[in-house]
Amino acid sequence: MSTVDRLTKAQFQVERILEAFKQKSINNVFYVACGGSSALMYPSKYFIDRESSNITAEIYSSNEFIYRNPKSLGADSLVILCSHKGKTPETTDAAHFAKSKGALVVSLMYVDTAPLADESDFIVNYSWAPPGELDPLPEIMNYSILYRLTMGLLYVQEGNELYLKLLSSLENMDTVLEKAKVQYLAPAKAFAAEYKDEKIMYTMASGSNYGIAYSFAICILMxxxxxxSHAIHAGEFFHGPFEILDKNVPFILLMGLDETRPMEERALKFLKEHGEKMLVIDAEQFDLTGIEEEVKGYIAPLVMNLVLRVYAVELAKATGHPLEERRYMFKVPY
Amino acid sequence: MSTVDRLTKAQFQVERILEAFKQKSINNVFYVACGGSSALMYPSKYFIDRESSNITAEIYSSNEFIYRNPKSLGADSLVILCSHKGKTPETTDAAHFAKSKGALVVSLMYVDTAPLADESDFIVNYSWAPPGELDPLPEIMNYSILYRLTMGLLYVQEGNELYLKLLSSLENMDTVLEKAKVQYLAPAKAFAAEYKDEKIMYTMASGSNYGIAYSFAICILMxxxxxxSHAIHAGEFFHGPFEILDKNVPFILLMGLDETRPMEERALKFLKEHGEKMLVIDAEQFDLTGIEEEVKGYIAPLVMNLVLRVYAVELAKATGHPLEERRYMFKVPY
Structure with missing residues (x-):
């Protein structure tokens, strides 16, 4: 499928789902996935928390969702799931479980179809590129689709117009990401050369950026x-975790543009005073031309994610440990 | 104050709060605190998730709560906060913030009064003992108070009778904890001798036990x-983190009695197949005589917490690093 066709298809899929939202009362959204697919849902929950007084949002790892069996899951629920190849068994089971409770089930996947699709009311096929490569269609990458659905939900149900700001901003995501990739290539190489022998690296962030820190910790580093690794919340840092810090412990601190930035700034101050090894990715240094002011805080984590992928590629080159190498995943039974 | 007086006082404080719950419509509960005080709220959220279709529950680190500024926070909200000495600035600020939004504000603290109390509608003074010591009044320890308030809320608003099962079970907590302490003393000494030189130890759990894993990771180990350290969710383990496992990486796995246990069992199987260093605390080995069957899943994490404190004390003896030693907390500005 050409990139134009792929874009048209995904936009059409989203439009159909927004039409379905109009026909339905939705009280709560459950974001359900595993690992990296779960991490990419954090910014969308942040959006709902900040913007809606009527709709609640929860994030659960797929099996936790099933076993926890939230009592508020029902006919007024929207369950959004994601699995890259649509074959994660726990996520397919979670979709089946959600449908059995009467929820509206929407699933994201990169592939055209898969077991997860068969258990869903609607699917969206997102665009994707391997770590470090530029997605030809960042306006329909997984994070973007999640925002389209989430902000779209609040647009059709509550008239929240940030959705329109999102749409016009996403049209410029390709150039924003291109510029970020160029900007961070040399710093990423320098970081990789300096940190390639480290045995542990913590990540840290807050608000809409925390999921990015979580994703980098569990998917890239571990x-x-x-x-x-471990993703530490920048506010929690001061209530236990900071005691681990000394001049030999590396921290990767993400500094976003959302309302929680003061926590990340406080963490930065402390890291500078008591630590020595640190990488700070500060969204204030991104060129966000084309992104509407009102959604910059929400878009920053998407750019951070691309930037960290650039770091991941350079780190893998420096360590000599290919990003594709696994000892257990898809190799042994589990 | 005598222990009898302390018990009477805390029970009276809870009763007054339950009376206030009767006068008010509550749609959502926000559990707000930092570090260890936040971790102890996880089991209560698990209870609400499973038992109520009308009330939602969120857990936020205090500053995240303020900066995120959840739009659903308002006159129909209950905000439950906790700070051991009632002096955590972020938590006092969060109470002030919650009151400004019209929420009902209930704060837990060990001390009789403190700045946090001044910003709260109600307070409860819980009982407490240092790590490894038996609390003289476990029926009003912090975890117990949180359950009394949470299950009590669902009792007065929705007629949920697990509250009554909780109350009769809490009367027997002292003997349950006494037996657990005796049972785990020798294993804790053996563990400490064997693991005292480890530089990293992961913890792992799911459901109502996850907060205990988080607490042990950030408060005790770090x-x-x-x-x-890092608290890994037993379901997320298989979607990234498990690649870190080899025969030299220690894991502390908590196995509870709640509905999510299959995830912990799956993790155990994998740890046994691919790891070598592990400590498994299995609630099936606890003597829970006196605890009602229907609340055993909820009580198990409270027993686990005591057991892990026994391990903490023995570990500190073996490492020669006192549990009280800090380099930053309450020592440098932050």
Missing amino acids: EMQWIH | EMQWIH
Whole structure:
């Protein structure tokens, strides 16, 4: 499928789902997925928390969702799931479970169809590129689709017009990401050369950026580089975790543009005072030309994610541990 | 104050709050605190998720709560906060913020009064004992108070009778904890001797037990022992984090009695197949005589918490790093 066709298809899929939202009362949204697919839902929950007084949002790992069996899951629920190849068994089971409770079930996947699609009312096929490569269609990458659905929900049900700001901003995402990739290539190479022998690296963020920190910790560092890691919330840092800090412990701090930035700034101050090894990705340094002012805080984590992928590629080159190497995933039974 | 007086006082404080719940419509509960005080609220959220279709529950670190500024926070909200000495500035600010939004504000603290009390509609003074010591009044320890308030809310607003099962069970908590302490003392000494030189230890759990894993990771290992750690969700483990596992990486796995146990069992199987260093705390081995069957899943994390405190004390003895030692907390500005 050509990129134009792929774009048209995804936009059409989203439009159909927004039409379905108009026909239905939705009280709560459950974001359900595993690992990296779950991490990319955090910014959307942040949006609902800030913007809606009538709709609540929860994020659950797929099996936690099933076993926890939230009592508020029902006919007034929207369940949004994601699995890259649509074959994660827990997520397919979660879609089946959600449908059995009468919820509206929407699933995101990169592939055209898969078991997860069969258990869903609607699907959206997002665009994707491997770490470090530029997605030809960032306006329909997974994070963008999640915002289209989430902000679209609040647009059709509550008249929230940030959705329109999102749409016009997404049209410029390709140039924003292109510029970010160029800007961070040299710093990423320098970081990789300096940190390639580290055995542990913590990540830290707050608000809409926390999911990006979580994703980098569990998917890139732990899964793809076998480097110990943990995503620390920048506010929680001061209530236990900061005692681990010394001049030999590396931290990757994400500084976004949303309302929680003061927490990330406080963490930065402390890291500078008591630590020595740190990488700070500060969204204030991004060129966000073309992104509407009102949604910059929401868009920043999407750019951060691309930037961190650039770092991941350079880190893998420096460590000599390919990002594709696994010892367990898809290799042994689990 | 005598222990009898303390018990009477806390029970009276809870009763007054339940009376206030009767006078008010509550749609959502926000659990707001920092670090260990936040971790102890996870089981209560699990209870609301499973038991109520009308009331939602959120957990936020205090500053995240303020900056995120959830739009659903308002006159129909209950905000439950906790700070051991009632002096955590972020939590006092959060109480002030919650009151400004019209919410009902209930704060837990160990001390009789403190700045947090001044910003709250109601307070409860819980009982507490240092790590490894038996609380003389476990029926009003912080976890118990949180359940009394949470299950009590669903009792007075929705007629949920698990509250009554809780009350009769809490009367027997002292003997349950006494037995657990005796049972785990020797295993804790053996663990400490074997693991005292480890530089990193992951914790893992799911459902109502996850907060206990989080608390042990950030408060005991990172804060009090300067050992690298991270609480991994037992379901998320298989979607990234498990790639870090080899025969040299220690995991502390908590196995509870709630509905999410299959995830913890799956993790155990994998740890046994691919790891070597592990500590498994399995609630099936607790003597829960006196705890009602229907609330055993909810009570298990409270027993686990005590058991892990026994391990903490023995670990500190073996490492020679006192649990009280800090380099930053209450020592430097932050």
